[in-house]
Amino acid sequence: MKLHNNTIRGVHDALEAIFERGQFADKVIERTLKSNPKWGARDRAFIAETTYEMVRWWRLINYLSPSSNYWDLFGTYWLMQGHELPSWEEFSKLNPAKIKEKYEKLEDPGILESVPEWLYELGKKELGDTWDTELHSLNQEAEVVIRVNTLKTTRERLKNQLLEEGIRTYHVKGYPDALILEERQNIFRSAPFKAGLFEVQDASSQLVAASLAVEPGMRVIDACAGAGGKTLHLAALMENKGKIISMDLEEWKLQQTKLRARRNGIDIIERKVIEGSKTIKRLKDSADRLLLDVPCSGLGVLRRNPDTKWKLSPESIAKVQEAQQEILQSYPSMLKKGGQLVYATCSILPSENEQQVKKFLASEAGKDFELLEEQKVFSHQSGFDGFYIARMIKK
Numbered sequence: 001m002k003l004h005n006n007t008i009r010g011v012h013d014a015l016e017a018i019f020e021r022g023q024f025a026d027k028v029i030e031r032t033l034k035s036n037p038k039w040g041a042r043d044r045a046f047i048a049e050t051t052y053e054m055v056r057w058w059r060l061i062n063y064l065s066p067s068s069n070y071w072d073l074f075g076t077y078w079l080m081q082g083h084e085l086p087s088w089e090e091f092s093k094l095n096p097a098k099i100k101e102k103y104e105k106l107e108d109p110g111i112l113e114s115v116p117e118w119l120y121e122l123g124k125k126e127l128g129d130t131w132d133t134e135l136h137s138l139n140q141e142a143e144v145v146i147r148v149n150t151l152k153t154t155r156e157r158l159k160n161q162l163l164e165e166g167i168r169t170y171h172v173k174g175y176p177d178a179l180i181l182e183e184r185q186n187i188f189r190s191a192p193f194k195a196g197l198f199e200v201q202d203a204s205s206q207l208v209a210a211s212l213a214v215e216p217g218m219r220v221i222d223a224c225a226g227a228g229g230k231t232l233h234l235a236a237l238m239e240n241k242g243k244i245i246s247m248d249l250e251e252w253k254l255q256q257t258k259l260r261a262r263r264n265g266i267d268i269i270e271r272k273v274i275e276g277s278k279t280i281k282r283l284k285d286s287a288d289r290l291l292l293d294v295p296c297s298g299l300g301v302l303r304r305n306p307d308t309k310w311k312l313s314p315e316s317i318a319k320v321q322e323a324q325q326e327i328l329q330s331y332p333s334m335l336k337k338g339g340q341l342v343y344a345t346c347s348i349l350p351s352e353n354e355q356q357v358k359k360f361l362a363s364e365a366g367k368d369f370e371l372l373e374e375q376k377v378f379s380h381q382s383g384f385d386g387f388y389i390a391r392m393i394k395k
Ligand SMILES: C[S@@+](CC[C@H](N)C(=O)[O-])C[C@H]1O[C@@H](n2cnc3c(N)ncnc32)[C@H](O)[C@@H]1O
Pocket: 223, 224, 225, 226, 227, 228, 229, 230, 231, 247, 248, 249, 250, 253, 274, 293, 294, 295, 296, 323, 327
């Protein structure tokens, strides 16, 4: 594969924004590509993929070639991919044979899997040997998965509609509304997307709304709704009948649901910003179903967001765990007697998952609740993101 100086510079700029200015990788790549409209499809794919992969393997790359020079780091990454380096001045400081030897001698699993040492140790403490297998899987590139909007089409019909646009997909058993792209490509400009026939949503994430056992006509609260990915899925499962109260602390996130709902043909969503405990108290005993898709470390979605591992800290994980228990202690009061709730995270750490549920059930606030089922979704088993889903009933 031929390297081009200007696209490598594009990667440098993106990495600088991510590592030196702490910006989010997906936003940085979007901006980099937008600001250079002359790059062709192949250049754009090279910049996006190389940036993501260098972020993923950042610790390993820096171990093999300790340097603050982005050319050294890119060159090392390129060699790791099994390519040869062109004889450019920029790569003159690199010694491919030495780098190869250092890599072959490397045994430290935290460096090999390219995670911060504290995170490697935390995962090992919580998950034992499962962590090594899971971490390996979380370092693979994520597939693009879409969720069929069953309010407007069927999976088979959408498959054909996408094929007409040159987009080939396949489906996997156990995920009734999911289609997986055979090849990574921009689908947001396709006619089926603009017509609201699908949303991009990982297959594991699609298990969350499905596990809440909603029915048309119910009153459902999605209490940590964000930009509404799971609200939209709930509305489709409810056949756009009944009511969904979509809540979050952040109004700007709820705003995004508005546009997405319109595109999806959904009109049963009411948005509500949480302004403190009074918002929760006003909704006491009012819901048939409650979704708590709580804030979490995001360790289950490292395939998609590899920069998460460099942004997390032991303190940020402790803070998010505190928020998770606070939500569990107060939000379930919004459920009617006999109603059901789902607590979900996109994390694989027991301390954010089953241990939080156990603590809630043993507490005064959880005494009327019973655990009905629990799914621990690991990436190495499912092939998709890591998730945790627990369904409970208010007795
Ligand atoms: C995992 S994300 C939700 C993703 C969303 N459900 C989706 O499917 O796209 C967690 C959300 O919880 C929100 N959040 C954080 N603390 C909260 C709290 N105390 N109460 C409600 N929402 C909260 C965050 O703003 C964030 O949008």
